[in-house]
Amino acid sequence: DVKVTQSSRYLVKRTGEKVFLECVQDMDHENMFWYRQDPGLGLRLIYFSYDVKMKEKGDIPEGYSVSREKKERFSLILESASTNQTSMYLCASSFEYTEAFFGQGTRLTVV
């Protein structure tokens, strides 16, 4: 079975902290994605990566950055966490033109 694993299920961070969310997949997928999910808004794409060291902005990249140094790992970085970044964060991976596999999600609370 494909596994997409996110490093934490729940995180509580303080305003201004630098926050790292890690995602690892074990199926050699080229594409990896970071989404945030908020009530009434659905999933929105923050960043995606289609290869090692390659990244592109999604629909809501402001306040975030990403890193993909190895094919299996895609990290989301909140440079200076703010309360409006409190959300559910979901990582996903896929091959070209195939179904996406999602991690279990990280519920981040910024206080």
Added chain:
Amino acid sequence: KNEVEQSPQNLTAQEGEFITINCSYSVGISALHWLQQHPGGGIVSLFMLSSGKKKHGRLIATINIQEKHSSLHITASHPRDSAVYICAAAPNYGGATNKLIFGTGTLLAVQP
């Protein structure tokens, strides 16, 4: 107007009922995905389809490309089907990166 719209937003059914969730999209697509999200967050892919109909157990997904419409049906619904069901379109301008456009989801509660 969202590029992917689902209806209804909320649905309550009695165990055993036949359930339909609808999805309309306004973009050209290479595929349409149906996803399931249980409380707690994890999302599971149910179907990916580009034409016709697919069936898996009690779940059936159909798509009409000309009308830009897809439906997810659940036969003989059960309380364990309670979840959020999400429709997502893979636009044909997205290329091989497989970026998806998501609907806002349908919250289904099946009561015993």
